[in-house]
Each structure stands twice: as C-alpha cells, then as structure tokens.
Amino acid sequence: MTIETQMRSGKRHDPAMLREAIVRKLTYDVGRSQNAASDREWFMATARAVRELIVDRWMATTRSAYETGAKQVYYLSLEFLIGRLLRDNIDNLGLTEEVSDALAPLGVTLERIRMAEPDAALGNGGLGRLAACFMESMASLGVPAFGYGIRYDHGLFRQVIANGWQHEYPEDWLAFGNPWEFAKPEIAPEIGFGGWVEGSLADEPCVWRPGEMVQAVAYDTPVVGWRGRSMTTLRLWSARAPDPLKLEAFNRGDHVGALAERVRMEAISKVLYPGDETPAGQELRLRQQYFFTSAALQDLVRRHLRVYGGLGSLPDKVAIQLNDTHPAIAVAELMRICVDLHRVPWDEAWRITQGSIAYTNHTLLPEALESWPVGLIERLLPRHMQIIYLINARHLQQVRERFPGDDALAASVSLIHENDERRVRMGHLAFIGSHCVNGVSALHTSLLRRTVFHDLDRVAPGRIVGITNGITFRRWLHQSNRRLCALIESAIGPKFRDDPQALEQLRPLADDAAFQGDFAQVKRLNKQALGETIRAELGIVVDPAAMMDVQIKRIHEYKRQLLNLLETIALADAIRAAPSGGWAPRVKVFAGKAAASYHRAKLIIRLAHDIGSALNDDPALQGLLKVVFLPNYNVSAAELIVPAADLSEQISTAGMEASGTGNMKLALNGALTIGTRDGATVEIAERVPKDTIFLFGLTAEEVAERKARGSGGWPAIAASPRLAAVLEALERGDYSPDDPDRYRDLVASLRGPDPFMVASDFEAYWAAQRRADRLWRDPAAWTRAAILNTANMAWFSSDRTIAEYATKVWNIPVPRRALGQAAELPPSQESQRGG
Numbered sequence: 001m002t003i004e005t006q007m008r009s010g011k012r013h014d015p016a017m018l019r020e021a022i023v024r025k026l027t028y029d030v031g032r033s034q035n036a037a038s039d040r041e042w043f044m045a046t047a048r049a050v051r052e053l054i055v056d057r058w059m060a061t062t063r064s065a066y067e068t069g070a071k072q073v074y075y076l077s078l079e080f081l082i083g084r085l086l087r088d089n090i091d092n093l094g095l096t097e098e099v100s101d102a103l104a105p106l107g108v109t110l111e112r113i114r115m116a117e118p119d120a121a122l123g124n125g126g127l128g129r130l131a132a133c134f135m136e137s138m139a140s141l142g143v144p145a146f147g148y149g150i151r152y153d154h155g156l157f158r159q160v161i162a163n164g165w166q167h168e169y170p171e172d173w174l175a176f177g178n179p180w181e182f183a184k185p186e187i188a189p190e191i192g193f194g195g196w197v198e199g200s201l202a203d204e205p206c207v208w209r210p211g212e213m214v215q216a217v218a219y220d221t222p223v224v225g226w227r228g229r230s231m232t233t234l235r236l237w238s239a240r241a242p243d244p245l246k247l248e249a250f251n252r253g254d255h256v257g258a259l260a261e262r263v264r265m266e267a268i269s270k271v272l273y274p275g276d277e278t279p280a281g282q283e284l285r286l287r288q289q290y291f292f293t294s295a296a297l298q299d300l301v302r303r304h305l306r307v308y309g310g311l312g313s314l315p316d317k318v319a320i321q322l323n324d325t326h327p328a329i330a331v332a333e334l335m336r337i338c339v340d341l342h343r344v345p346w347d348e349a350w351r352i353t354q355g356s357i358a359y360t361n362h363t364l365l366p367e368a369l370e371s372w373p374v375g376l377i378e379r380l381l382p383r384h385m386q387i388i389y390l391i392n393a394r395h396l397q398q399v400r401e402r403f404p405g406d407d408a409l410a411a412s413v414s415l416i417h418e419n420d421e422r423r424v425r426m427g428h429l430a431f432i433g434s435h436c437v438n439g440v441s442a443l444h445t446s447l448l449r450r451t452v453f454h455d456l457d458r459v460a461p462g463r464i465v466g467i468t469n470g471i472t473f474r475r476w477l478h479q480s481n482r483r484l485c486a487l488i489e490s491a492i493g494p495k496f497r498d499d500p501q502a503l504e505q506l507r508p509l510a511d512d513a514a515f516q517g518d519f520a521q522v523k524r525l526n527k528q529a530l531g532e533t534i535r536a537e538l539g540i541v542v543d544p545a546a547m548m549d550v551q552i553k554r555i556h557e558y559k560r561q562l563l564n565l566l567e568t569i570a571l572a573d574a575i576r577a578a579p580s581g582g583w584a585p586r587v588k589v590f591a592g593k594a595a596a597s598y599h600r601a602k603l604i605i606r607l608a609h610d611i612g613s614a615l616n617d618d619p620a621l622q623g624l625l626k627v628v629f630l631p632n633y634n635v636s637a638a639e640l641i642v643p644a645a646d647l648s649e650q651i652s653t654a655g656m657e658a659s660g661t662g663n664m665k666l667a668l669n670g671a672l673t674i675g676t677r678d679g680a681t682v683e684i685a686e687r688v689p690k691d692t693i694f695l696f697g698l699t700a701e702e703v704a705e706r707k708a709r710g711s712g713g714w715p716a717i718a719a720s721p722r723l724a725a726v727l728e729a730l731e732r733g734d735y736s737p738d739d740p741d742r743y744r745d746l747v748a749s750l751r752g753p754d755p756f757m758v759a760s761d762f763e764a765y766w767a768a769q770r771r772a773d774r775l776w777r778d779p780a781a782w783t784r785a786a787i788l789n790t791a792n793m794a795w796f797s798s799d800r801t802i803a804e805y806a807t808k809v810w811n812i813p814v815p816r817r818a819l820g821q822a823a824e825l826p827p828s829q830e831s832q833r834g835g
Ligand code: 26Q
Pocket: 124, 125, 126, 127, 128, 130, 273, 274, 275, 276, 277, 278, 279, 280, 281, 285, 362, 363, 368, 370, 440, 469, 657, 658, 659, 660, 661, 679
C-alpha cells in the first residue's frame, strides 16, 4: 500500500513508510546523506514528503469545485502572514504523531525541525494574519478559494534591538528554498505600466498601449483544511522581466546597464512595505498594488471564461474580496478587462464588477485612508485613470439626481479629492465598485457608518455590513497550546476540535477545584517555556509564578504601549514606597515592530528598554516587577507568548482599533483582558462574565467629545499626582541619564494635545490594574476567570467569520456546522452565560 492509498483509507500511517519517504526526499531532493543532514535539511525533506501527501487531495478539491460549478472566492490581499506551515499541515492532515514516530529512529525530533522552518512574514500585522486565518478556515469549511498576493523575496524586516533602539534588517525567508510551493512559470500574465491610450474618453472600448510589460509568475501553496477534508490555494505572484537582459548593451560592455531594466521591473516583488496604518505613498507601492491585482483578475477571468464562456455570469460564480483598499484598483481593472478586452457594454460591465467585488475596511485612521495623486495614476495607469473618471461621472450624476443641489454631498462622495493636488480616494473607489462593504467588528462598523463612509452610506444605504474578525483555533489553540488541549480533551472529550462551541462545556468546570488546579498547572508550564526563551534571548530571569502581563502587537501610538509603560513606572514608584502593598508580582512583556520611519514608535521601544534597565536590577522590586521586550515579534513568537499570558493588554484609544485579533487569541488561551471598549474587545466583553475582564477608560464617544473640546492632557495630569511624578521623572532624564532630553518632546505632547488620550485614561487604567492585582491575590478566582475566558471564545473562530462572509457577502452555502455558529443570537439577547 502506498502512503497515499493508506491516507485515503483513513488508516494510521505506517511510520516506516513515511520514514522511507522522508529519507528518499533527503537523498534525492535535498541531496544529503542521513548522517550529514542538518535540522534544516531534515525539515526540507519532511516538508517535501508531507507535500506529496497533500497534492492529490489538493487537486481533487480544485477539480470538484470546477465540476460542481461552485462559486469561487478570490481573496485579494497584499499580505498573507502565514508563519510556519509544517505543524499546520501535519496537524490538519492528522499526521503529527506519525511524523514524530517516523523521525524518531532517525534521531530527529519534530520540535527541532519545526524550529528550522523560516517564519513566512509576508504581512505587517493583523490584516495579514487575518488573511492567513481565512485561507485556513475556507479550506476547513470547504469553501473553494484562492488567495492572491505577492511572493515578496523579503517579508517584513527582522527587528534587531541595539542599545534599546530598533534596527531593521532584511528578512530572507526564501534563502534556502521554500518546500511548500509549486512554481508555475507557465502561468505568467503580463502586466502593463505607463504608455498611452488609443480611443476617445467616452465609455467605449479603448486600446491601451503600455510603455512597459512585466510578467507575474505564479507560485502556488496548498493550504490544508482541518482534517484534510479540503484545501485552498495561496497563489502568490513574483515579478519577472520579459527579457532577462539587454544583450546588445551587455556585449558593448555595459554589464550593469544591460540589467538595469530587469532590476527595476523585478523590484516590484522584492520587499513588503512595512506600512501598518501609514501609507508610504511611493510609486513602487502603487505598482505592487496594480501588479498583483491585475495578475489575479486576469487569472480568474481566464479560468471563468474557460468554463462558462462569457463574463455575464461572473457575479454568480465568483466572489472577489478586497482586503482593504490595497487592491482597490481592481474596480477599474475589471472594468477595463470587460469593456476593452471583451467588448462588454459599460453598464453590463458595471453590473459584473459591482456584483463580483466586495471590500473589507480595516481602519478609520484618516492618515491610513489611501489616496493616490491623479498625476501618478495618469502616468502609471492612463487607461485606469480614464475609467475612474467615467465611473465618477456616472456616480456623481446619480447623486445629483437623487440629492439635487447638495454640492457638499457630491464633493464628499466624489472619487476625486479636489485639493492643491487632486487625488483618487481608493476607499471611495472600493466602496462604489462593491456590492458589499464590511467593517471588522461591531463598533468599527457603526463608526464606519457614522464617520468615513457617512455620506456614501446615504448614497448607498445598506451596503455596509459588519462581520467581526476571527482566528483559526487550529493554529491558535490546538497547535500552539497542546498542553491546554490535552487538558480540555480529558475534561470534555475531543469534540471541541471540530466544534469550538463545545468549549462551553468548560463553564461548569470553572468552579471545580481540581480542574482549576490542572488549568493553572498548564499555564505555569507554558510560562516556564516562555521564561526559558526570555532567559536565553535576553539574559533576564523571570519567575513563572509572577503574572505574565503581555502587550504584543505593532508599536503604534494609538495602541498605547506608552500608557502601559507609564503605568509601569508609577507601579515601580508605588512598590518602592509601600513594598507590602499587596502588589501582584508581574512580568510586563512587550513585543512588536515599529514602522521603520515611525520615529515616535521607535522612541517608545527605546523607553521600554530604558525602563527595563532601570527596574530589572532594582533590589527594591525583586520578585515584584520586571520589564521585558522580546525582539522580532512574529507569528512564531506569538505562538510561544500567547499560551503563557495571564493578562492581555488591549488598551487602544477607544474608536481607533478596528477589531484586534490578538485580543481573541489571548482570551482563548485563558488570559484575562485589561482593555478599553474598542474594536472586538467590546464583543469579548459581551461574551465573558463581567468579573473576568478589566474594562476601563473613555468610550469612543467620549474620546470624540474630548477631541472636539480639545483640552489636551494637562487637566488629567494636574489631577493625578501619580502621573505627574512619572512625567517629571521622564523630563528630568531619570530614565535616560545618557541623554536627559530623550523623552522631553514625548512628555510635552502628553501635556499638550495628547491626541491618544494617554493622560486622560491614565487613572482609570491604574485602577483597572489594581483590580487585576486584587483578583490575582485569589488564585482560584483568577483561574476560574481564565477558564471562563477560554470557555466563552467559540464565537471568535474564523470559521464563524467565514460562514458570515459566505452568507452575508458571497452568497454561497456553507456547512450547517459553521452556519449554526453564525446564526447564534447576539449575546445581549441571550440569557446569562457561565459564571
Ligand atoms: C498602506 C500604504 C502604504 C504602505 C503600507 C500600507 C499599509 C499596510 C498595512 C496600511 C495598513 C496595513 C495594515 C493594517 C492592519 O493590519 N490593520 C488591522 O487589521 C486587523 C484585521 O482586521 C484589525 O484587527 C486591526 O484592528 C487593524 O489595525
């Protein structure tokens, strides 16, 4: 029996057969002998052997989608933060034990080779990780899907801390090859840039003569769903110049010049933009956006035409989801493909475009709402600029008919922002070109309707819907917290692995002393594991009995790592003043990257280090307070930190965090949340008992009111001697003796405008932290609360999220299993939950 037939028969694998396959891969693919192989080579060989087990089923799922004529989802995203794939794949195939057993006689452990896999960091943060969770959930639910993105040679930079400052180094995930992907050099659509347009400006077919052409080469990675039932495809595009070099120039001796054009073209897929909320505004970024969007649309149109022959049925057979505005040019590109290339009349093309496309918004921050100068689009994509004008003219005409004389409304919903420099509003383009626009949490959706899309919502009422984000429990519970899963299984059986709702059976166990003890023991072991990494990386010894208080996310002012750091200083002062004041021993763990050009965020990283240096060796604080900054936060680091966390910091200025997904991961793993009423934290609070979450601070409405009043931070500082003392210490240079002025501007902005309400929320945050201290002093009560967090997180499974997209946006059927969850009543209408 071959491995494949054995798999199909559902029998356990013969480890000997698997071992043989791995050794064969090592010998013939990697070219290494067993006794000389490194962990990385063993990883490569194992991954290749596992990939072989995936291929047949992958092809079968793709084929069955064709044959049944099922609607296909195309998820367009400039980011897929997938991390490592080995454990994902073998767990979902149900092969973990078999692979371990196969490797053991070779003297190789799964754990060691797992660590040898590079962490694919093709994303900045939440938006990219969400795309990765969605690919896995769609595979698990059997939703036929392709993810389209860019195969960056270099993902998000590697963060190195030197002397407390962040430095960025190129990341090189492909250096040793990628065993999961299939290169498809024959799938290589051509992408044009520049040039001119032949034809009139009317809505008739035109011919675009691009000035240059780049090829987009496909690389496919199968994404395995839970229990290997079905799979999705992540198709990432790599830029290739049609001509490898200018031979004539080369022969002339101009070796560099001969390659210049190629280098310029291939730069498109060189590196991921470390953006996170602040548009870089570079031409290359726009090139990236058009490059992958056009490749994706050409690819899906080709596939559709092959089966259905015409484009009229596209909205019935295809759902194109735009992950933020980064692929918003899809609206103009799909119109171009229809009108210019397939001679579809304009109105019909518009029906096809709007019917196929939907758009997810991930931010309200004005500086993060993308817009591109009209001049730049005209130069790079002249035909698209014409099409955008034509779309806008029709759109504004309709608005004027429905709202006669309302010039302000017309100006506000126009695709063009008229200013000194005219710009195309990509959010507006995505909105107008979509049949559905969604926010990523309930609060975010209501703010979308009230703020950025207020006027567009009047023009197209009902288009905005809310779909709260989710996370895949396979990665964020089953894989990353095996100890907890073993405990859960021993208590309530294995059902939760297929149906997260079963976690609710843990509710009664929250009061069971024996279960509490086991739960606390799991947490302690996870904390020990994290503690070992902290010691190995930073030389800091932490006590696994202390509260692990974690804030792990991109460094951004709105996320308010600064609030946490100021509280840390105040806490140190208070402990020194009253050493037996009932403080919970704490380790404050920070991790996260700052955008390379975001100076204030880098200064906050420096402050975390300065505070750590000042506190960690202070004998007065021994056993009570440590501050740790773990460098180079990524998916793998999260998988280590999340299971070890006791307290989850979700303390953004209310109204600014669209959703957050780390908040869900941490609560699922039994961390209690200290947080503001922001993003999806609001919905976590609706699902856990009141006494198991520490909410504090201004609401989004109060923040808006205060901003309108504009009093700044000083009244709050004047009212809080504790905060005043902290700020004075920073101003004096107590925490930066080598550069006493380092934090002067930072403090000045808190005394002044304080746009993120750090000062205003400080006292409320302090009080919430002391409530956490009090609960910590009662270990049974804390553990009970932790259990109730885990028990009530089922709704945050990305399977539920995908089921909602399927029904609300894509109009495709999903299995009952997932539908049951999506249809669940909002918690406010339900009777009291556990506890
Ligand atoms: C834009 C222009 C130029 C360069 C970069 C960018 C850029 C890149 C990344 C803009 C934004 C991002 C990423 C945004 C992001 O991660 N948003 C987060 O999305 C999560 C998933 O919905 C939410 O949970 C978070 O609240 C939200 O901040």
